[in-house]
Structures are given as structure tokens and as C-alpha cells.
Amino acid sequence: MKKISLLGATGSIGTQTLEVIASHPDKFQLEALSIGKNIELGLKQIIEYKPKLVSVQFKEDYDKLLKEVPNTVKLMYGNEGIEEVAANNDADILVNAVLGSVGLRPTLSAIRAGKTIAIANKETLVTAGHIVTSEAKKYNTQLLPVDSEHSAIFQCLQGERLKEVEKLILTASGGSFRDKDRSELKNVTVDDALNHPNWSMGAKITIDSATMMNKGLEVIEAHWLFDMSYEKIDVLLHQESIIHSMVEFMDGSVIAQLGTPDMKVPIQFALTYPERLQLEGKKRLNLSEIGKLHFSKPSFDRFRCLDFAFEAGRKGGSYPTVLNAANEQAVSLFLEGEISFLQIEEAIERTLDEHTYIASPSLEVIQDIDFQTRQLVKTLMVK
The missing domain is CATH 1.10.1740.10 (RNA polymerase sigma factor, region 2, helix turn helix motif)
Structure with a gap:
């Protein structure tokens, strides 16, 4: 039985993490969670999953929930609360699924408490990768990637030697506007940008996908997760989102991880690593139905945010x-x-x-x- 703390329980990754936990009640137990602004959903999660510790973002939500949650739940709020959830004494694994740089301090608290980190909060490594990786080495803490691309690379590297890697190849769907040129982007709306062709994600990540900043942040994250120079990290447009990323080795061999677009796969793999479990209800990949896979090189002139990210990472x-x-x-x-x-x-x-x-x-x-x-x-x- 692995005991889990979860940051960002009401977001896209958070809710899917809870579904994975619920599908294997003999394998996982939720010990603690943090909630952002969706207090109504958070209350339902508390009642269903019965965590011992819960943190909310704001004092007014704390006051509201105090009247609603069972007295078996320890309720906290603010920075102190989220760091307490992250470093929870009873948990083995922290799933960091919050959005933005707010995830940095809780991650460091969990590392120092000796927790395994299943990290979906890419901004933590982007903003302070030198600090996070240094602390992880110091405390002998493992960082397990939850992003589909980094999970794919992690899976491709099992049993391999990093020194024999020629290149990491991150695949990108191209987002909501992959078939539009820059002249067509002047008047696009928020609703247009949120209409992702392949993945169901939160609003911020979906917009990042449309600008390709999401891929840029993933490039920087890959640099820190796999200790790889930017010259050895590449991005490839792949509109079907079937190959989630690839690793090219010095002998010319390329290993890829494939699957239908489903974030529960990398979430569950991070929770079960180094083992795998059955994933109920998942649509299986059938390449004969798909027929063709398409690839192309992204243009830095078209996707300027990707260019900014490579430049910032190298600097x-x-x-x-x-x-x-x-x-x-x-x-x-x-x-x-x-x-x-x-x-x-x-x-x-x-x-x-x-x-x-x-x-x-x-x-x-x-x-x-x-x-x-x-x-x-x-x-x-x-x-």
C-alpha cells in the first residue's frame, strides 16, 4: 500500500490522479491533499477519499470548509498548509499537480522530508531546477516525471545509460492553432485557444500548448530531469499524439513510447514505478486503425515561445x-x-x-x- 499526498487535487491532473487511486484501492491510499479555488469539488473529494490532512488556498475557504468537513480531517490553509501536505509524515509519495511556481516551496519541503516526488508541476524545475535537483541529490530523493513527454523519455531510458544518449526528442501536438499561420492568429479568441485537438487539460496548459510555450517549458524540464544539454534536446511536431517522446542513442537506435492520449498512463506509472498495473477502461492503441503517423519540424518563427524557451534555457x-x-x-x-x-x-x-x-x-x-x-x-x- 503506497500512501499519497496530492497537491492540486481539483485540477485536471489532480482529478485523474484520484481516479487512478480509486481504481486500485488495494494499492493506494490518499493521506493528504491541497485544493485551489474549486472548493465545491474539493469538498466532494474530501468526503469520498477521506484524507487526514487538507489544505486550501484562502482563509475564507478554510472558514467555510471548517463547518463542512468531518472532524477526522485536519484543515489548514495558505503556504503553511500546502507545505504541510507536501511533507506529510504519513505519505510515501507526493504528487505535485499544482499549476505555476507556487509548487516550488512545497516540492522542496517534500524533498527534505524524504518523499518520492511524482512531478507534474513543470514550473518548479523551470524556475529553480538548479536548486531542486541539488536538493534531490542531497536528500537522495527520486523525481518521477508525470508529464506524458517526460514519462515517455523516462520509460525509454529504463535499462539504458545516459552517457550513450545522442538526443532526447520531445513530441508536440502543435496545439489548437497548429494549422494556422501567424496572420490567422491576430483575432483568435480564448474559446478558440482552449479547443485542443487531442488532450483534455486545464485552461493554462491548453493555452501554453497553443503558443508552444508548454513544449518550451518541457525542454527546460527535460534538461534538469535527465541532466541533458540543450544541444541534445529536440522538438518534433506530431499531430496524432501517439508517440509521446523518443530517445536516440549513439548507435542510431531510436526508442519511442507509444499510446493513445491518456494522462492516467504516466500518472499511474509514476505511482507504481518500477512496476506496472492494469489500467481499467483505457482505449488500447491500434496502429492498423490509425494507419499513418505524421511528423514535421516546428518553425521558431511560427512558434516564437519555443524559441524564447530554448534561449532562456541556454542562458x-x-x-x-x-x-x-x-x-x-x-x-x-x-x-x-x-x-x-x-x-x-x-x-x-x-x-x-x-x-x-x-x-x-x-x-x-x-x-x-x-x-x-x-x-x-x-x-x-x-x-
């Missing part, structure tokens, strides 16, 4: 923090109708251009840069 230091914070703020403004789709790119580029490089920022400096970057995006983009 290193504080640049990935700026990249992530600017993107998060710009996407939020787009979802609120404050800026246009193409202005997301503009906000990121202008913010990166104005940044003064810091080689090895501390956690406190990272958090300050994150805050200042968000404020700058608001100043630059909202008139």
Missing part, C-alpha cells in the same frame, strides 16, 4: 524564472480578456529583454524575480 541562471513568470502572467491576462493571443509572446519577449541576468539565484531571489516579472508584465501590457 540559464535567472532567465528561465523570468520566462515562466512572464508567461504565467501573460496567459492570465489573455484568459481575462485583457490582451490578445499574440500579445502573450510580446509580453514574454519584452520582459526577457529588460531582465538583468543573475547567474545562480537563491530561492529568495527567484521568488523576488518572479514577483517583479509579473508586475512588469502588467505594467507593459495593460494600459
Whole structure:
């Protein structure tokens, strides 16, 4: 029986994690969870899964839930609460499924508490990969990828030697606007951007997929997860989302991980590693039905956010923090109708251009840069 703490229980990855837990009640037990803004769904999850510890984001939600949850539940809120969930004494594994850089401190708390981390919060490694990986080595803590692309690479590397890897190849669907040129993007709406052709994801990730920033962040995450230089990381457009990523070796062999688009596969693999379990209800891959798979090279002129990410990753230091914070703020403004789709790119580029490089920022400096970057995006983009 593996005991699990879950950050971001009401989001897309969080709800699917709970479904995996429910499908194997003899294998998993939920010990603690954190909830964001969807308190109504969170309350249903508390009643169904009976965690011992729950944290909410805001004090007013804490006050509301205090009257609703069973007295067997310890209720907390804010930063203290989410870090308590992450480092929960009774849990073996932390699933970090929160969105954004808010996931950084809880991840570090869990590492220092000796928990295995199933990480779906890519922003943690993007903003502070040098700190997170250093702490993981220090405390002998394993980081298990939940993103489908990184899980695919992780699976392809089983039994292999990193020194024999020639290249990591991350596949990308191209998002909602993969068949549009830049001239067609000027007037796209939020609803247009949220209409992903292959995957069911939360709003922020779906917008990131449409700009290809999601893939850019994954490139930086892959750099840290697999200790691989950016020169050995490539991106390939693959519209069917059947091959989730590939690894090319020095002898020319390429190993790929395939499957129908379903986030429960990488979630469950992270929870069961190094074993596998039956995944009930999953549609099996039938290549004879699919017939053809398509691949193409992404254009950095077309997908400028991907270019920004590679550039920020290669520069290193504080640049990935700026990249992530600017993107998060710009996407939020787009979802609120404050800026246009193409202005997301503009906000990121202008913010990166104005940044003064810091080689090895501390956690406190990272958090300050994150805050200042968000404020700058608001100043630059909202008139």
C-alpha cells in the first residue's frame, strides 16, 4: 500500500490522479491533499477519499470548509498548509499537480522530508531546477516525471545509460492553432485557444500548448530531469499524439513510447514505478486503425515561445524564472480578456529583454524575480 499526498487535487491532473487511486484501492491510499479555488469539488473529494490532512488556498475557504468537513480531517490553509501536505509524515509519495511556481516551496519541503516526488508541476524545475535537483541529490530523493513527454523519455531510458544518449526528442501536438499561420492568429479568441485537438487539460496548459510555450517549458524540464544539454534536446511536431517522446542513442537506435492520449498512463506509472498495473477502461492503441503517423519540424518563427524557451534555457541562471513568470502572467491576462493571443509572446519577449541576468539565484531571489516579472508584465501590457 503506497500512501499519497496530492497537491492540486481539483485540477485536471489532480482529478485523474484520484481516479487512478480509486481504481486500485488495494494499492493506494490518499493521506493528504491541497485544493485551489474549486472548493465545491474539493469538498466532494474530501468526503469520498477521506484524507487526514487538507489544505486550501484562502482563509475564507478554510472558514467555510471548517463547518463542512468531518472532524477526522485536519484543515489548514495558505503556504503553511500546502507545505504541510507536501511533507506529510504519513505519505510515501507526493504528487505535485499544482499549476505555476507556487509548487516550488512545497516540492522542496517534500524533498527534505524524504518523499518520492511524482512531478507534474513543470514550473518548479523551470524556475529553480538548479536548486531542486541539488536538493534531490542531497536528500537522495527520486523525481518521477508525470508529464506524458517526460514519462515517455523516462520509460525509454529504463535499462539504458545516459552517457550513450545522442538526443532526447520531445513530441508536440502543435496545439489548437497548429494549422494556422501567424496572420490567422491576430483575432483568435480564448474559446478558440482552449479547443485542443487531442488532450483534455486545464485552461493554462491548453493555452501554453497553443503558443508552444508548454513544449518550451518541457525542454527546460527535460534538461534538469535527465541532466541533458540543450544541444541534445529536440522538438518534433506530431499531430496524432501517439508517440509521446523518443530517445536516440549513439548507435542510431531510436526508442519511442507509444499510446493513445491518456494522462492516467504516466500518472499511474509514476505511482507504481518500477512496476506496472492494469489500467481499467483505457482505449488500447491500434496502429492498423490509425494507419499513418505524421511528423514535421516546428518553425521558431511560427512558434516564437519555443524559441524564447530554448534561449532562456541556454542562458540559464535567472532567465528561465523570468520566462515562466512572464508567461504565467501573460496567459492570465489573455484568459481575462485583457490582451490578445499574440500579445502573450510580446509580453514574454519584452520582459526577457529588460531582465538583468543573475547567474545562480537563491530561492529568495527567484521568488523576488518572479514577483517583479509579473508586475512588469502588467505594467507593459495593460494600459
